Amino acid sequence: MDYYGLLGCGVVVVILGWTLIHGIRCYNNKKKILLPPGPFSLPFIGNLHNLILSGDQPHTSFWRLAHKYGPIMTLKLGHKTTIVISSSLVAKEAFKNQDLALSSKIDKDALHAHDHNQFSVIFLPASSSRRKYLRKLLHSSIFSPNRLDAGQHLRAWKIEELIAYCRYGQVASDTLVNIWSNTIFSVDLVDIYADPKLLRIFRGFIDQRLEQRNISTTVRSTNDFLDVLLNIREEEEKKGDAVLMDTNQIQHLCLDIFVSGSDSSSAVLEWVMLELMKNPETMKRAKAELAEVVGENKMIEEEDVGHLTNTPPPPPSSLLTREAEQDVELCGYFVPKGSQVLVNVWAIGRDPDIWEDPLAFKPERFWDSINLDFHDNNFELIPFGVGRRMCVGLPLAIRAIPAMLGSLLNSFDWPLEENIAPKDLEEKFGLILAKSRPLQLVPIPLNSRT
Numbered sequence: 001m002d003y004y005g006l007l008g009c010g011v012v013v014v015i016l017g018w019t020l021i022h023g024i025r026c027y028n029n030k031k032k033i034l035l036p037p038g039p040f041s042l043p044f045i046g047n048l049h050n051l052i053l054s055g056d057q058p059h060t061s062f063w064r065l066a067h068k069y070g071p072i073m074t075l076k077l078g079h080k081t082t083i084v085i086s087s088s089l090v091a092k093e094a095f096k097n098q099d100l101a102l103s104s105k106i107d108k109d110a111l112h113a114h115d116h117n118q119f120s121v122i123f124l125p126a127s128s129s130r131r132k133y134l135r136k137l138l139h140s141s142i143f144s145p146n147r148l149d150a151g152q153h154l155r156a157w158k159i160e161e162l163i164a165y166c167r168y169g170q171v172a173s174d175t176l177v178n179i180w181s182n183t184i185f186s187v188d189l190v191d192i193y194a195d196p197k198l199l200r201i202f203r204g205f206i207d208q209r210l211e212q213r214n215i216s217t218t219v220r221s222t223n224d225f226l227d228v229l230l231n232i233r234e235e236e237e238k239k240g241d242a243v244l245m246d247t248n249q250i251q252h253l254c255l256d257i258f259v260s261g262s263d264s265s266s267a268v269l270e271w272v273m274l275e276l277m278k279n280p281e282t283m284k285r286a287k288a289e290l291a292e293v294v295g296e297n298k299m300i301e302e303e304d305v306g307h308l309t310n311t312p313p314p315p316p317s318s319l320l321t322r323e324a325e326q327d328v329e330l331c332g333y334f335v336p337k338g339s340q341v342l343v344n345v346w347a348i349g350r351d352p353d354i355w356e357d358p359l360a361f362k363p364e365r366f367w368d369s370i371n372l373d374f375h376d377n378n379f380e381l382i383p384f385g386v387g388r389r390m391c392v393g394l395p396l397a398i399r400a401i402p403a404m405l406g407s408l409l410n411s412f413d414w415p416l417e418e419n420i421a422p423k424d425l426e427e428k429f430g431l432i433l434a435k436s437r438p439l440q441l442v443p444i445p446l447n448s449r450t
């Protein structure tokens, strides 16, 4: 075949190929799969009226609507298409098979202030190489078993301080903030935590540490998370690599850890204490176990935690919030690119098909699985999230929170507050459900028993 013959064949092949691909696309479009079912939506406001009129918190409204429309439903929140997942089976289907496509976070304008969206492990797209790098670093440099062991004395010391003061409530959440701030910077942060300009505060710590390191290049006495990050930066500089771990990145990473770690942990502690107050038998059993395993009036070490069955942290999460990075087919329905995907963790944790007597506080329901499996195969229990976005602080949370709770129970009697008002049981909506008003209890030191 001559040159022109070959060229002609090539053109025909290209045209046929294009026609075939175009034909397949058209066929797929016609085969159109539908969005999940959901209530009729109004122009502009979508289904916001369904949520507002119910008078409930968003997670409870979603739960009620799911009874009518099923475990995967579509709502329009304003103009935004929102897919709400309310069962462990659909969550499993979504995150076992489509995790990457569903692992981006919902973009919010507020995140663009100080470019937090560009540096945050929480808000960078799941496929971003910077995010992968940061997540790996958090696993290996702050939440690895060795690192956590190394920082254990520090956390124990903070709990001792708490027990010493014990003005419970305010102090408990302050202690948790200080545990994280000591892990990162080796200083207490709580007095300034209320300041909204946390990034600026972190900057001050970083500059101060850099100065100390300049004065003495050999001594790295704190060896906390900040030192680890500055060491990484030094390595990058030495190798002449592009410096990823610059001061800006360090500030944003610290902000992520503070925001994620502090509220969630203090919420758990408050809810467990409240539940124990409401369930005196369970409180009695927990205290008896602590006295037997550790000895009355002693602090609980993190290594004791694995031997205790009565003090599991109940999950205070409400919703996991994700955004579909591409079109996805889920349980036979269409989840369009750009839609927000909400997983109602609250509803899954209260599903009567999974949990017997789901609203009762029964730590004994976990006795068969002392080491609660919060990991990926167990979609019935996902307070720490799932897949690529799963809580990176989990290994710390499941050691530090029970140690703190156990120490409080083992050092004090907590007289039953007879007038727990209905308001005390109310939730304040957020991705982590806090109490609507702080729990105030009066501890009685054990050695003051008559």
Ligand code: HEM
Residues within 6 Å of the ligand: 121, 122, 123, 135, 180, 256, 257, 258, 260, 261, 262, 264, 265, 268, 313, 315, 316, 317, 320, 321, 383, 384, 385, 386, 387, 388, 389, 390, 391, 392, 393, 394, 396, 397, 401
């Ligand atoms: C009982 C306490 C805690 C609960 C219930 C909790 C829950 C969660 C949840 C639900 C997520 C989102 C997961 C998802 O979207 O799939 C998350 C993410 C995260 N948590 Fe936690 N958390 C707790 C403690 C902590 C602590 C102590 C830290 C650190 C000190 C921490 C750091 C983080 C970070 C950095 C992320 C973002 C992970 C990512 O996007 O890759 N958390 N957590």
